[in-house]
Structure formats: structure tokens, C-alpha cells
Amino acid sequence: MVVACLTEEEGVDGGGEVFLVREFDGGRHRAGVEQVERACEVGPSVGKLCLFTDLLGDPLCRVRHSPAYLMLVAEAVGGPLGTEIVGVVRGCVKTVASGSSQLFSKVAYLLGLRVSPRHRRRGIGRKLVERMEEWFRQMGAEYAYVATDCDNEPSVRLFTDACGYAKFRTPSVLVHPVFGHDLAPSRRATVVLLDTSEAELLYRRRLGSVEFFPRDIDAVLSNALSLGTFLAVPHGTGWRGAEEFLAAPPASWAVASLWNCKDAFRLEVRGAPRLWRAAARATRVADRAAPWLGIPSIPNLFESFGLHFVYGLGGDGPAAPRLARALFRHAHNVARRAGARVVATEVGACEPLRAGVPHWPRLGADDLWCIKRLADGYGDGALGDWSKAPPGQSIFVDPREF
Structure with a gap:
């Protein structure tokens, strides 16, 4: 079941274009999302090669099996091509173990952030992340985390410099x-x-x-x-x-x-x-x-x-x-x-x-997993701030x- 409370549209000035962030609508947005996915490189590098993915016609396939999930798109309005999808992000919320003490925390996972190459460096990715974090907080998530390729410097900078995430774990695929x-x-x-x-x-x-x-x-x-x-x-x-x-x-x-x-x-x-x-x-x-x-x-x-x-x-x-x-x-x-x-x-x-x-x-x-504490109001409790905890042996x- 999709759990979503975001209805307000928010504009980002793009030098003559206005970008609206809104919830994904399969009937209206599917074709545009597929175009963005095809235009963006995804997955790890293989030498000088790149892996591209096909979501088999279901843009929600990577989150729909989670307890609560949401997908947002960024639309460009007023540009030379009229209205078009230029960005997408997915997120889900669940409860996970947060350390060897068997304490559990409600966490959000942000994934599938894509911005079409023609519209990068205009703040669209950051706005999509911020709007998704609003929903995470509405769902009571204490932390948000994201996984990115260690070699993807623009993605790492976006999350650690612009969005306030901290480098957390370094697993390998x-x-x-x-x-x-x-x-x-x-x-x-x-x-x-x-x-x-x-x-x-x-x-x-x-x-x-x-x-x-x-x-x-x-x-x-x-x-x-x-x-x-x-x-x-x-x-x-x-x-x-x-x-x-x-x-x-x-x-x-x-x-x-x-x-x-x-x-x-x-x-x-x-x-x-x-x-x-x-x-x-x-x-x-x-x-x-x-x-x-x-x-x-x-x-x-x-x-x-x-x-x-x-x-x-x-x-x-x-x-x-x-x-x-x-x-x-x-x-x-x-x-x-x-x-x-x-x-x-x-x-x-x-x-x-x-x-x-x-x-x-x-x-x-x-991979590089980055984490962010979403609110200070939850208190440290017995866990303390998980985002500062040293890594264990396994994840x-x-x-x-x-």
C-alpha cells in the first residue's frame, strides 16, 4: 500500500523554467520517468563500461515491497519542450536493528535519485531529497540513509555537502x-x-x-x-x-x-x-x-x-x-x-x-552508505546517535x- 501525504507542489526557478515536485502518478508520469531512467547511468562502473537498468515497466518495483513507500517526480514547466519529467526519487520507511544491543530504529531509505543530464546543477536533486525527507519525518523516521557508488563524486557531494548526510558504512557489491x-x-x-x-x-x-x-x-x-x-x-x-x-x-x-x-x-x-x-x-x-x-x-x-x-x-x-x-x-x-x-x-x-x-x-x-539524523527531538535514549556509531562486523x- 502506498502511504503518501504530499500534495503541495513546489516550484524551483530554473532560469525561465519552473520545476514542480509532486507525487508520482502512474498514468501521467510513467513514460517520462522511463525517459529519465534511460538517460541516466545507473549501477557500478565496469572498467569504462556502465550498467543500465530496465525496471520492466514498473517504476515502483524497487520500493513497492516495503512497508511504506513513496515516489516523487520533478516536472519542468515552461521550457522549450513544454511539460516534461526531469527528475525522480524513491523512498521507503521501515524498522531495523540499529546495533548489537538489539535496539530498533525507524529508518528511511532514499534510492533511485535521477536527474536528466540536461537539467543538472539547478538544485532539482536537492529539492527532491528535501521533499522526500519531509515525508520521512511525517512517517516518524528517525534516520534516513542512502547508498551510492564510492566513485560517484557528484552524488557523494550532493548528499554529504548539500543535504547534510554523513559517510557511514562502506559495503561492497x-x-x-x-x-x-x-x-x-x-x-x-x-x-x-x-x-x-x-x-x-x-x-x-x-x-x-x-x-x-x-x-x-x-x-x-x-x-x-x-x-x-x-x-x-x-x-x-x-x-x-x-x-x-x-x-x-x-x-x-x-x-x-x-x-x-x-x-x-x-x-x-x-x-x-x-x-x-x-x-x-x-x-x-x-x-x-x-x-x-x-x-x-x-x-x-x-x-x-x-x-x-x-x-x-x-x-x-x-x-x-x-x-x-x-x-x-x-x-x-x-x-x-x-x-x-x-x-x-x-x-x-x-x-x-x-x-x-x-x-x-x-x-x-x-558502495558508500550515508546517513542523516532527521530530527533532534527523538532524544539519544539508550542508543545514542546511531549516525556516529562505529561499524560492526556485518550489515x-x-x-x-x-
């Missing part, structure tokens, strides 16, 4: 291509599919205090885009249900869940040199001709493709990274059968299981916002 053949399962691990109730119990008991852990984890796990939660334990370990596992866990274990981004949005790498395309094509031909060789074939990323996202990565014990690797091999095979071309995840800078995540550095990116990346 790790990406692995899906080959034309299955990866052999680990002989030293057993992968167990958990039902939703078991997964919820395990997450609340063992990951419930991880930063940004969503209080409504049950809604995440039961969402139609969630493809299941998988637990990896040492080979030969018996499984008798979540309760017995939690009462006496093995010395090492790892858990992760899968999310089907492929049915929400699709990506495309544009601008690739012909040599890259030819080399990628050659690996696929070789893999089809001799699948028993296990050649690391590069999927066709130069046309529209989908991905699967691994979320809720956690575990314990000295062998946990090795067990996490077994989970990612399983995720790769699930993605191959579903037609996804990459498997991605996002992990904190100090994540202990990071060493077990297979990835190609060329395809990934380093929980909500797949609804990836």
Missing part, C-alpha cells in the same frame, strides 16, 4: 557470472532448504542484532520474489529442525537466502569493446562444446539480463567461509536453471564470511532495496 554449466556441489558441506518459519526463527535468533536487520523479516522471507533460505553445515551433520539446531549448533555453519531480482528489473552492459564481446562469446562456445571441462564461460551481459541476489548471509565457526562458498555454488546453480546471468550480494567491509564469497572484482563495486542488506 560482489558479483559472479553464471556459467553455462552447473558448479559441482561441495563434498564437505550439506545444504539444507529451510521452510519460511525455520528461516525466520534462525534469523531472529542469530542475526537479529545485525545492523539494518528488518523487523519484518517474515514479510521478506514470505515475499513471492524470495526463492528460499539455505543452511550449509559440515557434511554428515544431521538436520532435525531449527529448534534443535539453535540449541546445539555445529562448530561451523552458514546461512543465506535468495531473491529473484530477475522478475523486478533487468540490467545491461553498454559500450563494451568488440574484443570483450568476442572473448565472452568464445568462452560460451567452448563451454557448450566441452561442458565437462568446466570452462568459466562469460554470459551475454551486453543485452538485457536478470540477476539473483543473495541476502541474509551469516554464520559462525572457523569453517563458515568455506560453507558460505558452498551456499554460493548452490545459488549459482539455482540461477542457471532460472535463466539469471549473474549472482550478486552486498557485504559489509568487515564481514567475516566475505572471504567465502566467489566473485569477479571487475564486475563489482564499492543486513534488505533485498527489497537492492
